[in-house]
């Protein structure tokens with residue numbers, strides 16, 4: 308895939324104003340993040356499980372839910388540690404998570420409300436435990452960066468697939484998308 312995950316990460320963190328102060332707030336609370344991660348995973352999979360379509364995906368293969376709980380806990384904790392200070396490893400990991408969701412057939416309509424659930428749940432927890440507004444803002448920002456990765460993966464993979472199948476140039480494809488949109492609005 309053509310996307311440079313680290314370059315994308317830098318662009319998103321700048322766009323959303325994810326600052327060094329945000330990083331410090333997250334790192335300082337990394338242990339707390341790990342401690343609440345299992346409860347966040349419970350809430351997250353309860354939410355997905357309540358939706359018929361997503362529940363079917365979750366229960367498609369044996370052990371999937373169990374695996375997912377573990378990967379969710381690791382994912383949640385990584386938002387606090389930043390892995391390599393939100394560097395290349397972090398970006399590559401987020402890109403891979405995006406690609407895995409595309410492969411399973413999970414699109415923006417599933418992912419956006421799912422991330423909203425995470426932001427809401429963690430917001431409730433922050434309030435209940437008297438955590439700072441700075442931490443809440445930092446978490447919301449990094450959740451949006453992670454969300455952008457999953458969304459972008461969907462777009463990159465589908466665009467690449469169309470270009471490969473048709474032999475069109477990217478420029479032509481984009482023009483057709485714009486023309487197509489103009490025709491329906």
Ligand code: HEM
Nearest residue numbers: 361364365371374378379382404407411413417418421422
């Ligand atoms: C906030 C949005 C989401 C986050 C942060 C998230 C996180 C993750 C992570 C970290 C993985 C593991 C990737 C790996 O193996 O490297 C994963 C895989 C997966 N996710 Fe998500 N996910 C999200 C949304 C969803 C939604 C909406 C569904 C819908 C059912 C879903 C279903 C799955 C499935 C089926 C797998 C593959 C499990 C397997 O068989 O190994 N995820 N997700």
